[in-house]
Amino acid sequence: MEPGLIEEHDGGGRSTQAVSQLFYEHARRVHGYVRHHHPGVDADDVVSETFVIAMRRVAEITAGAEAAWLIGVARNVVRNTARSARRRQRFVEALVNTRPRTSNELADADLLSEHVESLRTGFGRLTPEDQEVLLLAAWEGLAGRDLAIVLGTTAERATDRLYRARRRLRGHVRTDTDTDSEES
Amino acid sequence: MSLTVDPFDILVGLRSDDDVSALEPGSDAAFDALLARALDVSRSAGHSRRGNRRKRRIFLGGLIVAVSGTAGTLAWALTRHEHPVDPTTISCNQVAELFQSQLVVVRTAEDPVETCRRAEASQVPEWGPMPPSVACLLPTGIAGVFPGDENTCAELGLAVLDTTLSPYEAKVLAMEDAATTEISNRNGCLEPEAVADIVRRAIDSTQLDGWKVEIVGDYTKAQPCGGIEFVVADRDAKILPLPNMWGGP
Numbered sequence: 001m002e003p004g005l006i007e008e009h010d011g012g013g014r015s016t017q018a019v020s021q022l023f024y025e026h027a028r029r030v031h032g033y034v035r036h037h038h039p040g041v042d043a044d045d046v047v048s049e050t051f052v053i054a055m056r057r058v059a060e061i062t063a064g065a066e067a068a069w070l071i072g073v074a075r076n077v078v079r080n081t082a083r084s085a086r087r088r089q090r091f092v093e094a095l096v097n098t099r100p101r102t103s104n105e106l107a108d109a110d111l112l113s114e115h116v117e118s119l120r121t122g123f124g125r126l127t128p129e130d131q132e133v134l135l136l137a138a139w140e141g142l143a144g145r146d147l148a149i150v151l152g153t154t155a156e157r158a159t160d161r162l163y164r165a166r167r168r169l170r171g172h173v174r175t176d177t178d179t180d181s182e183e184s
Numbered sequence: 185m186s187l188t189v190d191p192f193d194i195l196v197g198l199r200s201d202d203d204v205s206a207l208e209p210g211s212d213a214a215f216d217a218l219l220a221r222a223l224d225v226s227r228s229a230g231h232s233r234r235g236n237r238r239k240r241r242i243f244l245g246g247l248i249v250a251v252s253g254t255a256g257t258l259a260w261a262l263t264r265h266e267h268p269v270d271p272t273t274i275s276c277n278q279v280a281e282l283f284q285s286q287l288v289v290v291r292t293a294e295d296p297v298e299t300c301r302r303a304e305a306s307q308v309p310e311w312g313p314m315p316p317s318v319a320c321l322l323p324t325g326i327a328g329v330f331p332g333d334e335n336t337c338a339e340l341g342l343a344v345l346d347t348t349l350s351p352y353e354a355k356v357l358a359m360e361d362a363a364t365t366e367i368s369n370r371n372g373c374l375e376p377e378a379v380a381d382i383v384r385r386a387i388d389s390t391q392l393d394g395w396k397v398e399i400v401g402d403y404t405k406a407q408p409c410g411g412i413e414f415v416v417a418d419r420d421a422k423i424l425p426l427p428n429m430w431g432g433p
Contacts, residue, residue, distance in 0.1 A: 016223060024207045024209055024215075024219075025206045028207060028215070032202045050222075051219065051222035115189070115194060116194060119195060119198075123191075129307075135195070138192060139199045169191050170190065
């Protein structure tokens with residue numbers, strides 16, 4: 001599509017322009033969220049539906065939290081499908097499919113292979129709710145208000161959920177791997 | 185082996201390094217096409233909403249003539265009651281709006297509003313006590329429970345869910361319940377063939393016709409176990425690979 005075609009869709013209405021700006025600012029991120037957190041779901045469909053909804057509700061979007069709002073809508077679009085109830089457990093699949101970034105500092109810390117495998121096993125023992133909040137924080141960098149917007153709760157509750165999920169993850173990974181060290 | 189790094193930090197290290205920066209209009213044809221698609225859908229949705237309203241007025245007028253309009257039948261005429269495409273899933277919604285906070289749960293023979301009431305109380309207590317609610321039929325073919333009454337469904341452009349189970353829906357729920365109960369009771373990683381056998385037996389015992397069971401995906405050391413996904417609209421039970429979440433062989 002040529003730049004400028006957007007204005008032809010509804011005569012240059014303000015919501016179309018605002019959503020087009022939002023789209024170019026955040027579409028890659030929303031698309032990445034769907035691909036990485038919900039493997040097996042058609043990311044193009046979800047992103048398209050997300051911005052259809054954004055068109056209707058553009059006035060509700062919190063300034064400064066646009067990405068979180070869009071990811072929250074995309075999350076609900078994914079969940080609102082007939083198949084999604086059976087796919088909830090597949091956050092595990094999202095993790096299994098990942099490969100560490102080659103440029104990451106962890107590569108220098110001899111943490112790949114067995115530590116990552118331990119993480120995957122421990123992560124698999126968490127509830128889908130814990131898995132989701134951990135991935136949103138770890139992969140999307142969400143915290144506080146933004147995490148709350150995505151999860152549809154308050155910042156305090158979102159922070160508490162993340163804290164508890166991190167603690168449970170430590171417990172599961174510790175059980176799987178550690179026999180002689182510990183900090184609480 | 186001693187793990188001295190917070191596993192959360194390892195999780196952060198597994199994040200994709202995809203480019204998620206802003207796009208310039210016209211710089212990526214695939215994303216331009218996605219935006220065009222979203223805008224087209226918005227435009228045609230506006231047209232179809234108008235069309236639906238027109239159709240509803242005609243429908244209502246015809247019924248008033250036909251039934252001479254007692255209060256009860258008029259209330260029925262204002263709302264359509266329809267069966268779900270997929271009777272096995274419920275979306276419990278915090279507010280009477282589409283695509284807001286929701287909890288997706290598995291449906292049983294129980295009334296969907298009651299299922300949501302219990303699920304919300306145990307899983308999302310922060311939502312508070314559930315107000316009087318109604319079960320509608322979502323565009324995706326599953327039940328959606330919203331605060332409100334039957335008029336709420338109409339306001340959302342939805343039909344009211346017909347909560348009576350048809351003989352076919354009852355069989356589907358019974359089949360799903362039988363299969364998932366047996367798998368849960370095994371409490372371990374089952375090979376895909378074993379899961380497929382359980383599902384086939386459940387299908388046979390409930391006398392469901394036309395259902396197929398297929399094993400799909402790649403079963404590897406990382407994902408050796410079979411999990412089920414029921415695609416009710418296609419009469420299909422897919423056995424999908426899952427990691428071993430139970431430990432042991």
